[in-house]
Amino acid sequence: MRFEVIQAVEKEPKIGTRKLAETFKCGRTQIQLILKNKDHIKDLYFSNVNSNRAQCQKRTRKSEYADINEALLEWYQLAISRNIFPDGTILTEKAIQIAERLGFDNFTASSGWLTRWKARNSIKQRIISGESGDVRSDTVESWFERIPCVVEGYEPRDIWNCDETGLFWRALPDKGLAVKNQECKGGKESKLRITALFFVNALGESESPPIVIWKSENPRCFKGIDKSKLPVWYYAQKKSWMNSEILHDILIETITSQEISFAAYGQCRVSSTKCC
Structure with missing residues (x-):
């Protein structure tokens, strides 16, 4: 602040001590002392500036490797x-x-x-998550141009998209609460999963229930239950994965039987006779 006071006086020599005190929010006596010792204050200021500049200009040592x-x-x-x-x-x-x-x-x-x-090099450990890195930007841009041609002639209610996700239903949380200084050790993580597939059209509507895939054709919990009355469409696959046979059955036999014309971005176009 002291050097700023001196700069203000040099810029405007006729400015009074009262005005300076109001501007820098200090007493008039302090302003008078600063002006009285302005030469000494300026010498200290410029010596510090030159010292810092010299430190910044020190030669950086090149690493051996x-x-x-x-x-x-x-x-x-x-x-x-x-x-x-x-x-x-x-x-x-x-x-x-x-x-x-x-x-x-x-x-x-x-x-x-x-x-x-x-x-x-400002490199730190990070958790790798999500699948967005698997999609190239030029691929996305090209599909912005191709989509209008793919869905040409279809109403928005007949343009559908689907996506699948895995639910590791026996996996435990990887974070929890423990007593301070107590070690937290977990066991082997469960890999049991079910796959769920969801459909939605361009209007945000979903006329079909979710698809659920599990490894057993007739799970014990389904004993005495009519699977056709479940709130989902249930399929079985030995690894609980979506495959071409299940997808073909969903698209051809189920969706076309409900007289829904279908266009899937980047995967297939479905008519009443074939999927290509």
């Missing part, structure tokens, strides 16, 4: 451009391969070196 670091970074950037996110083990192994190729016999990819390399 700068070539390895740069080559590994180029490889890492190429990998993530293909939606591949290497972990620490892969990075250290790749760094050793690069060092051997460049002739660095004494290089050791230690945990300390890897920590410094990640910090230098």
Whole structure:
């Protein structure tokens, strides 16, 4: 603030101490002391500025393994451009391969070196989730142009889309509450799952119930129950997966039997006779 007061006076020499006190929210006595010692204050200010500038201009020391670091970074950037996110083990192994190729016999990819390399390049561990990285942007753009041709002649209520999801119904949460300093160890994660498939048309309507796929044709819990009266369409597959036979049955036998004309983006167009 002291240097700012001096700058204000030099910019406007006729400004009074009362005005300065109101502007910088301080007492008139403090303003008078600043102006009295303005030469000393300016010397201190410029000496600090020059010192900071000199520190910023210090020569940065080049790492002994700068070539390895740069080559590994180029490889890492190429990998993530293909939606591949290497972990620490892969990075250290790749760094050793690069060092051997460049002739660095004494290089050791230690945990300390890897920590410094990640910090230098702002790389942190992240959880990989979702499937959006599996879709290329140019593919999406091309379908924006093709969709109007695919669905030409269909009413919005007859343009349908479907998607499936897996429900790991015996999996436990990966987070929970525990007493402070108590270790939290989980057991083997259950892989039991059911697959669910949902249909919706371009109007946001769904005229068919969800499709559920489980590995058993007649589960014990269905004993005495008419499966045709369930609120879902039930199918069986030994791995609880959607396959072409089940999808064909859903599209041809079920949907066409309800006299629903059908167009699926990027998968097939259904008439009363064939799916292609």
